[in-house]
Amino acid sequence: MASGKLSPRQKMINLMYLVFIAMLAMNMSKEVLSAFGFMNEKLVENNSTATLKNNETLANLETKAQEQPDKYGNLSKIANSVNQLSKDFSSYLETKKTLFLEGQEDPKNYEAMDQANIVDEHFFKNDKFTEEGQEFLDRINGYKNSVTELLGENNPLSAVINQRFDTSDQKTEDGTEPWLKNRYEGFPLISTITNLTSMQMDVKTTESEIYSSLLGGQLESDVSMSNYKTILIPEKSAFFQGENFKGKIVLGRYDASLQPSEVVVNGNKITKIENGGAVLDFPAGGVGEREVKGKFVFIENGEPVEIEINSSYAVIPKPNSAVISADKMNVVYRGVPNPMTISIPGIPDNLVTATAAGLNRSTGSGKYTMTPAAGREVTIKVSGKLPNGQTVSSSQNFRIKDIPSPQGTIRKESGHVTMPKSSLENSTVGAELPDFDFDLTLSTTGFTLKVPGQGAVVVRGSRMDAAAKKAIAKAKRGDVVTIFDIKSSLVGNSGYKIKNASPVSIEIQ
Structure with a gap:
């Protein structure tokens, strides 16, 4: 079109044609930017709806956990952990969206969001990632790893979640490229905002799938006949010889509306069914262990399902002594x-x-x-x-x-103890009952102290008084001070007279 010798008129026509094509390209670009913006609005709306549904499911699971903690308690803990992880990650993504849109005068003017430098400068520096870019990757992988760890490797959802939040290198025509560069470098701002909102949608979807899996797995376990267990409930724990055995055989998941098509116990058909249990009434038999064997028969999907009855009870002779x-x-x-x-x-x-x-x-x-x-x-x-x-x-x-004689102690040590005079002056005299089968507390009411070469000092209470400290001050290194006549009372029963505790000797260092 631009080759060869052209007239001025033809050159003008060609130039106008080029301008026309450029204008078409610009209009197409604006339309694409608007399309991203409208898609983002739809995703935000869907996220709000998904949040409400997820919260309802979580509340339902928590209610079930309160009503049946053994069945739903652990599932509720897992669900709440997933919910918290999802909230934290989704909030982080929302802060990124807010940051990227800070300079936009009109958040609805999508045609003006064609710049890529805002995201590029935040995530990339030359050929490397910025700290924020690396953090973004770490947060994605952290959420993915934490959730799959809660579910376990054998859960089918783990593989789906790993693929959904995959940040491994991406294949390109020239080889491979880091995921972050492949998905975010050079793209218009509105496409990045939409990408982040889409990732928030992935988080909501992950939550929903996990909640459904937890509830569905438990409900499937509840309704499957293969998971029922038979339980023998006797009217009392033991029966006397000559009595009739009375009791019920019920399933582990008790359900009054559940009616078996047939019950056989010890070769006899049981026809009396009450509240989902087969009512038994037959001679208890001789003394000893008696077996109860048979089967429950249910119809599931048009086919009979048999559940084995295999239990026992004990028959004991009538007692004549307590x-x-x-x-x-x-x-x-x-x-x-x-x-x-x-x-x-x-x-x-x-x-x-x-x-x-x-x-x-x-x-x-x-x-x-x-x-x-x-x-x-x-x-x-x-x-x-x-x-x-x-x-x-x-x-x-x-x-x-009577309660045995206690053992005298000084600083909770008994027998022969070594310490300096200064420590002895500030020590507490006690009484203990070692190896006694009852946990009793004794309170020391008095004792007698004898220092070699000094007169005996009678002390009231458990600590050294002035007279005792004066006698201890005159002790020499190597002297053995004796504490004896240790009197105590029983805490909680001061009226009971406790025997004197054994003496304790202290060698002065």
Whole structure:
């Protein structure tokens, strides 16, 4: 068009044609910029809708976790962790969008957002990334890695998320190019804003897929018949010989609306079904372990599904005596509440009565405390009423022992201790009960101190008084100071007389 000898008129026509083509290109460019802007608006709107749906799903999951913590508690923790990661990452992307749009007078004038230098200067410096550019990559990879770690490598969603947020080098006609340069360098500002909004949409999509996967996986586990377990629920824990066994066999996921097509137990068909459980009523059999075997049959997808019943129960002889045991030892100690368990096999706790001087019922089935008073022995009498109305009774004697003599201590050390005079003057004298089965606290009320060559000093309380410090000051290096007649009282029961603690000796350094 520009070659050869042309007339001035033809040259003018050709020039006007070139200007026309340039104008068309400019108009096309403006239209593309506007298209990016409109796409960004649509993505922002979709993100808002996705946020609402995700929040509803998360709230639903949290409600289920409160109602059924064992089933949904861990799923709720994972979902909340994903939600927090997504919020943080999406907020970071939003700060980048705000930064890039700071200089724009009209955020809706997309045709004016054709410059690339704002993003290029922020992410790139020569052929390298700026700190902000590297941080951008790290934040993308950090979000991806954190989410997939929560899901686990074997979760199918992990591969999808890894691909969705892939920042590996991109293939080009000339080889490969870093992802950040390939996607952001030299592009108009509006395309970068749209890219960031699209990435926020990817975050919302990731959240939604994870929530659906967590809920869907649990619901699938709930409704699949292969995940049900049979549970034998006897009317009571043990049965007497000659009684009929009474109880139910139910599924692990109890559902009153669930009705089996057939139940067979020990070769017999069970026809009485109540609240999703097969009601059993048959002779308990002889003493010993008795098996309950059979099957539940359900119809799933038109096909029968069998669930095995394999359980047992124990038949014991009728009791004629009570079982009484001391929780701590085979004796009871004076001055302290001794925990005890009293029961009669086969008889409920509310039908068992136990009496003795100092015996009181405490919290818990069959739990009592015995606080013996005077004497060397106490008798506990127990009676209980059997289901047939008969009464059984028994009794047992327990020896009463005093709390043993405590061990004297200085600075919580016993026996022979070495320390300087200055330390001894400021030390506390104590009394302890080593290897005693009860956790008792003793308070020192007084002691006697003897320094070689000095008279004995009687001290009240647990610390050295002026007279004791004066005697200690006269001790020489190598002298052995003795503390004896250590008196103490039982915290919480000052009326009980504790024996004197063993002496403690201190060698002066």
